[in-house]
Amino acid sequence: MAYKQPVSVLVLIHTPELEVLLLERNDFADAWQSVTGSREGEEALSETARREVWEETGIDTREHTLRDWAYCSDFEIYARWRHRYAPGVTTNTEHVFSLTVVERPPVILAPGEHRRYCWVDWARAADMVFSPSNAEAIRLLPQRLGRGD
Template identity: 70%
Template sequence: MTYKQPVSVLVVIHTPELKVLLIERRDFANAWQSVTGSREGDEVLIDTACREVLEETGIDASSHRLSDWQHVNEYEIYPVWRHRYAPGITTNTEHVFSLEVSAELPVTLSPGEHGRYCWVDWAQAAEMVFSPSNADAIRRLPLHAGD
């Protein structure tokens, strides 16, 4: 088994009006989130962000404004998902990005990972997500919009 790296990206996708794209996990009922995913190999983190956005939403990040916030979160990996990591790994380092798109784009979800998506105002999105670091990033969005 190939283990996931405990290094990931969080990408908050939003419009200029700060409507945020949320996607619902299939393996965790009512768990709304932004795009997330682990780095693969020696991948540069911005490449991880682009790959994960494309895999999870079908959006080509290279056609939009991707910003690296230079912000890092460390958090405890939920016990239900620790089997994906090497034995003894309990924390993850998450790098925060945002992707500004021109409008509420149609999304093509990764069928095995996500079941639904919605575009909601940033304040509502911050209340809907299950992850505290995701909620914090969305609350910081008005400060980073336009970077």
């Protein structure tokens, strides 16, 4: 088994009205999140973001506006998922992107990863996600888009 790289992306998919798409994990009941995933090989982080959005939602990023926030944070990898990383790796660096969709596109979930999805207002979305770094990024969304919400 190849280990995951401790370098990942977080992609906030949202409408212009700041409704945010959240996905519920299959392996962690009531754990809502934005699109996330680890870089593979030497792919550019923007390609990781595009690939993960496609794999997890079926949304084609070429039809929407993908923004690299040039912002990242480090977090401790949850113990339940450390076996996916090389021995001794406990920290991941997460790079944030956002994807603006003009209206809610059809969502096709990756059945092995997520069980359901919902669109919610950004403030509620920040309260729903289980990951502190995901919540922080969602709370920054209005500011990053130049909105005073």
